[in-house]
Amino acid sequence: xxxxxxxxxxxxxxxxxxESTPLTPESPPxxxxxxxxxxxxxxxxxxxxxxxxxxxxxxxxxxAFGQESTPSASPETSPEASPxxxxxxxxxxxxxxxxxxxxxxxxxxxxxILRAACNRLIPTDDSGPGAEEAGVVYFIDREMASRKxxxxxxxxxxxxxxxxxxxxxxxxxxxxxxxRIGLLSMDAYAKxxxxxxxxxxxxxxxxxxxxxxxxxxxxxxxxSISIDKAPxxxxxxxxxxxxxxQSFFSLLLSYTMAGFFSDPVHGGNRDMVGWKLIGFPGAHLxxxxxxxxxxxxxxxxxxxxxxxxxxxGGES
Amino acid sequence: xxxxxxxxxxxxxGFGMVGxxxxxxxxxxxxxxxxxxxxxxxxxxxxDFIQDHFDEWRYAVQSGLFMDLSKNTxxxxxxxxxxxxxxxxxxxxxxxxxxGGAMVHWNGQLWRFLDYFFEYRSHLEERYGKDYLPKDTTxxxxxxxxxxxxxxxxxFDETFGISGKAGNLNNEIQEGGxxxxxxxxxxxxxxxxxxxxxxxxxxxxxxxxxxxxxxQPNGNSTGAYTNPYGxxxxxxxxxxxxxxxxxxxxxxASPILMTVPYALASGNLEIRQFSxxxxxxxxxxxxTSVTYFDANGLEVEQPADLIVLGAFTLENNRxxxxxxxxxxxxxxxxxxxxxxxxxxxxxxxxxTVWFEDKIMNRFMGSGSSGMSIxxxxxxxxxxxxxxxxxxxxxxxxVIGARPILNNGPLPPKTxxxxxxxxxxxxxxxxxxxxFGMQGESPAYRQNHVDLDPTYKDQFGDPLLRITFDFTDNxxxxxxxxxxxxxxxxxxxxGGTQSAINGNITSYNIVPYQSTHVQGGTVVxxxxxxxxxxxxxxxxxxxxxxxxGASNFPQHGGYNPxxxxxxxxYWAADAIISKYLPKPGSIA
Numbered sequence: 001x002x003x004x005x006x007x008x009x010x011x012x013x014x015x016x017x018x019e020s021t022p023l024t025p026e027s028p029p030x031x032x033x034x035x036x037x038x039x040x041x042x043x044x045x046x047x048x049x050x051x052x053x054x055x056x057x058x059x060x061x062x063x064a065f066g067q068e069s070t071p072s073a074s075p076e077t078s079p080e081a082s083p084x085x086x087x088x089x090x091x092x093x094x095x096x097x098x099x100x101x102x103x104x105x106x107x108x109x110x111x112x113i114l115r116a117a118c119n120r121l122i123p124t125d126d127s128g129p130g131a132e133e134a135g136v137v138y139f140i141d142r143e144m145a146s147r148k149x150x151x152x153x154x155x156x157x158x159x160x161x162x163x164x165x166x167x168x169x170x171x172x173x174x175x176x177x178x179x180r181i182g183l184l185s186m187d188a189y190a191k192x193x194x195x196x197x198x199x200x201x202x203x204x205x206x207x208x209x210x211x212x213x214x215x216x217x218x219x220x221x222x223x224s225i226s227i228d229k230a231p232x233x234x235x236x237x238x239x240x241x242x243x244x245x246q247s248f249f250s251l252l253l254s255y256t257m258a259g260f261f262s263d264p265v266h267g268g269n270r271d272m273v274g275w276k277l278i279g280f281p282g283a284h285l286x287x288x289x290x291x292x293x294x295x296x297x298x299x300x301x302x303x304x305x306x307x308x309x310x311x312x313g314g315e316s
Numbered sequence: 317x318x319x320x321x322x323x324x325x326x327x328x329x330g331f332g333m334v335g336x337x338x339x340x341x342x343x344x345x346x347x348x349x350x351x352x353x354x355x356x357x358x359x360x361x362x363x364d365f366i367q368d369h370f371d372e373w374r375y376a377v378q379s380g381l382f383m384d385l386s387k388n389t390x391x392x393x394x395x396x397x398x399x400x401x402x403x404x405x406x407x408x409x410x411x412x413x414x415x416g417g418a419m420v421h422w423n424g425q426l427w428r429f430l431d432y433f434f435e436y437r438s439h440l441e442e443r444y445g446k447d448y449l450p451k452d453t454t455x456x457x458x459x460x461x462x463x464x465x466x467x468x469x470x471x472f473d474e475t476f477g478i479s480g481k482a483g484n485l486n487n488e489i490q491e492g493g494x495x496x497x498x499x500x501x502x503x504x505x506x507x508x509x510x511x512x513x514x515x516x517x518x519x520x521x522x523x524x525x526x527x528x529x530x531x532q533p534n535g536n537s538t539g540a541y542t543n544p545y546g547x548x549x550x551x552x553x554x555x556x557x558x559x560x561x562x563x564x565x566x567x568x569a570s571p572i573l574m575t576v577p578y579a580l581a582s583g584n585l586e587i588r589q590f591s592x593x594x595x596x597x598x599x600x601x602x603x604t605s606v607t608y609f610d611a612n613g614l615e616v617e618q619p620a621d622l623i624v625l626g627a628f629t630l631e632n633n634r635x636x637x638x639x640x641x642x643x644x645x646x647x648x649x650x651x652x653x654x655x656x657x658x659x660x661x662x663x664x665x666x667x668t669v670w671f672e673d674k675i676m677n678r679f680m681g682s683g684s685s686g687m688s689i690x691x692x693x694x695x696x697x698x699x700x701x702x703x704x705x706x707x708x709x710x711x712x713x714v715i716g717a718r719p720i721l722n723n724g725p726l727p728p729k730t731x732x733x734x735x736x737x738x739x740x741x742x743x744x745x746x747x748x749x750x751f752g753m754q755g756e757s758p759a760y761r762q763n764h765v766d767l768d769p770t771y772k773d774q775f776g777d778p779l780l781r782i783t784f785d786f787t788d789n790x791x792x793x794x795x796x797x798x799x800x801x802x803x804x805x806x807x808x809x810g811g812t813q814s815a816i817n818g819n820i821t822s823y824n825i826v827p828y829q830s831t832h833v834q835g836g837t838v839v840x841x842x843x844x845x846x847x848x849x850x851x852x853x854x855x856x857x858x859x860x861x862x863x864g865a866s867n868f869p870q871h872g873g874y875n876p877x878x879x880x881x882x883x884x885y886w887a888a889d890a891i892i893s894k895y896l897p898k899p900g901s902i903a
Contacts, residue, residue, distance in 0.1 A: 011337065046584065093828075120733075121733040121734065122733070123736045126735075127735070127738050127742045128738075130738070132485050144575060149379075150377065151378065151388075152377075152380070152385070152406070153379065153384045153385050153386040154385055154386060155385045155386060155389040155402050155404050156402045156404070156610070157402070157771065157772065160881070161399065161401055162402070164393075164394070164398060164440065165393055165824070165826075166392075166394055166822055166824040166825060166826070167393070167398075167400075167403075167825060168401075168405060168407075168825055168826045169404060170402075170404060189376065195363070205633040209735065211733070215732075230789040253733055256733075257720060258373060258377060258720050260724060261372075261720040262372060262373035262377075262720055263372065264374060265371070272423075275719060277741065278719060278741050278746065279680065279718040280679050280722055282370070283370035284555060285564075286554070286555060286565075286679075287555060287680035287681075288510070288551070288554050290552050290553045290680060291677070291680040291685075292510050292676070293677075295513060295674050295675050297675050297677075298677055298679075298680070299512070303369050305368065305371055308370055309367055311628055312366060312367055313363070313367045
């Protein structure tokens with residue numbers, strides 16, 4: 001069984017390279033100036049806020065996960081571990097390059113907003129690793145790309161109505177669109193509240209204030225497509241159509257929690273950091289010999305589905 | 317134009333618990349050729365569940381084993397003044413999909429209804445007078461007594477290797493069992509299993525309060541078990557992944573283990589997966605065939621002599637309506653019977669205690685390894701002056717705290733995100749004990765199902781429309797226990813802090829509550845108050861048997877599976893001993 005942190009997709013420097021891969025002259029994200037890759041330096045990118053979230057997690061990535069440590073190094077004090085390390089002479093050797101990560105729904109400029117929000121919802125702090133170390137943004141990106149809904153297959157036939165709160169979400173708007181519009185609107189709201197500073201570049205306290213405004217329904221509408229105020233419905237995508245600040249918050253929180261706590265096979269909960277926080281040991285074949293050991297912590301390892309499948313099926 | 321296939325003797329519509337029990341009995345007692353039409357896939361313990369069932373995101377959150385809502389759903393409104401809107405996502409309840417039905421993903425909580433519950437209206441009117449019941453309740457006596465159906469409850473228990481401790485054996489009260497239950501003719505096939513820490517603390521507290529706690533009857537095998545068909549269960553591993561998951565170890569009582577393989581081994585049964593029946597064709601009171609969409613969406617007609625409609629409650633009702641069998645119930649005129657007496661389960665009553673100094677290991681458990689008390693179920697307590705009737709079983713069950721949906725509950729006023737939430741989740745996730753009441757859902761004139769006038773399924777047929785709400789009776793029932801029962805239990809449990817649940821208002825289809833949806837094709841003594849007769853035979857089409865929780869005239873304070881199983885064996889016996897020797901109306 002491979003050590004969990006040996007996995008390619010969990011290797012932090014590679015994910016930094018992946019975030020940079022769309023930065024080519026052929027596919028410039030809207031908010032990033034078109035420039036040959038070798039001319040974009042780290043400072044420029046940090047100013048644009050594109051990598052602040054990624055950088056915040058670097059210190060931990062070089063530690064063994066599961067230790068209750070906080071990031072020991074900020075990007076300013078350990079440039080060698082920064083996401084831009086090695087960018088100047090980007091390693092194009094296929095033996096070294098990681099090609100199986102990256103983002104297939106959001107663009108990096110949106111990921112940086114998402115990352116900043118997830119990192120406030122489940123921060124890296126004294127109680128241990130958070131959304132950053134869990135790779136929650138990778139989970140959410142994959143889910144949006146799959147076009148599935150939170151609860152799986154959805155009835156998508158019309159006619160569409162507003163409906164009562166007891167009838168559940170009735171909107172025709174596809175979930176990935178709600179997520180993308182919600183992120184961009186959250187960023188716009190941040191800029192309107194804090195003199196043009198985007199969400200990802202705000203202080204933690206300012207970011208928290210934005211999130212509280214959203215969850216409390218203090219900010220009513222997210223752009224022209226907002227329809228109505230929605231009640232906060234934990235673990236569901238809200239009770240009203242469209243995307244309101246409050247229903248987007250609910251959606252964002254639901255997916256962040258899911259990315260933190262779902263099996264690592266889905267791209268989040270890397271090295272089972274979410275499970276280790278609360279003490280959920282994962283895919284154990286049996287607890288029959290421990291269930292009546294009252295008031296005693298469980299004995300054993302944390303086991304992911306992939307590790308379990310290696311045991312029972314010889315594939316992982 | 318549908319492709320017409322050669323005739324067969326028996327067709328099963330839906331192949332979950334009901335169809336597979338009747339198929340197993342027909343395989344055992346007859347040479348009839350049978351075809352089972354199941355809209356979902358045939359998944360089995362190996363290799364499907366053993367190799368991937370530990371995936372909460374796929375199965376519990378993303379609805380891996382449930383009816384595919386992109387193809388078929390229901391519409392819902394609280395009352396006739398609202399417009400029904402489709403249930404676009406799960407959800408209040410989780411119907412199964414595939415061979416074995418909802419018993420593939422169930423928790424294994426296996427109960428019988430109380431003996432007097434089969435004569436519920438008579439019992440309540442006798443004890444409290446005719447004026448005590450709310451005017452709009454349409455609860456009614458069942459057409460059979462508990463004593464009549466008891467042998468079939470026992471047969472079901474033996475088929476599925478149910479474990480527990482009898483509380484009443486042939487009218488003798490037994491220490492350690494449920495003293496309120498109706499008399500059993502036999503002890504449970506298997507002894508109770510292991511009890512999680514939280515449930516044992518609850519049982520201690522209940523005992524101190526003078527109640528009589530007993531092990532919750534369990535459909536997750538407590539040992540190695542072989543049923544009368546020669547089918548086997550292995551012992552439960554208490555892995556904590558029962559409800560919403562298939563069982564990885566062949567321990568969960570499920571048709572895919574206990575009835576389907578036996579029926580298939582007869583050589584007389586063919587199962588067609590991905591086959592969605594949309595009409596029962598009939599003429600002059602006799603069904604001639606069913607038509608269905610096959611896996612490619614093409615129409616196929618299957619002629620048969622005998623048809624067993626044993627799908628989930630929702631589809632049993634819809635197919636009767638789409639096939640124009642009987643008259644759809646209209647609450648305004650009270651004419652018609654199909655769709656009448658639709659009921660649910662009333663949750664909401666209960667509480668949680670958190671212990672600073674105790675580790676609960678809440679991720680260990682089976683779906684039904686709890687401890688229960690029955691002092692507050694149905695009419696087990698005196699309702700004089702309380703202003704409501706009914707109640708429910710109260711259980712503390714540690715079913716496995718999977719982390720996405722069950723990283724709580726956390727103490728009141730804990731934020732839902734940020735460092736404070738995170739610290740609280742880390743501290744309390746494994747230190748809580750929750751308990752609650754499975755409340756009774758009586759039948760009312762205004763609660764019913766019919767066909768939606770607007771919304772359609774993937775093939776263009778109308779969806780089923782649910783019109784349902786709780787009434788003051790159930791609100792008072794929940795409030796009574798939240799004020800008079802659960803605070804005492806919480807206090808007795810001790811702990812660092814506790815919380816009692818909020819009371820209920822209107823039924824809301826958004827949060828998960830219970831997959832116990834019942835009624836609409838009710839059993840009864842007379843065609844004026846029922847869709848099927850005492851033996852689950854259609855009053856209108858004599859070679860059609862409709863069996864399921866859709867037969868319940870009203871719902872009791874327990875999970876329905878045991879009673880559905882008893883009805884399936886009851887109907888199978890009637891088909892074999894009464895109908896087949898002399899086809900025609902048997903009641």
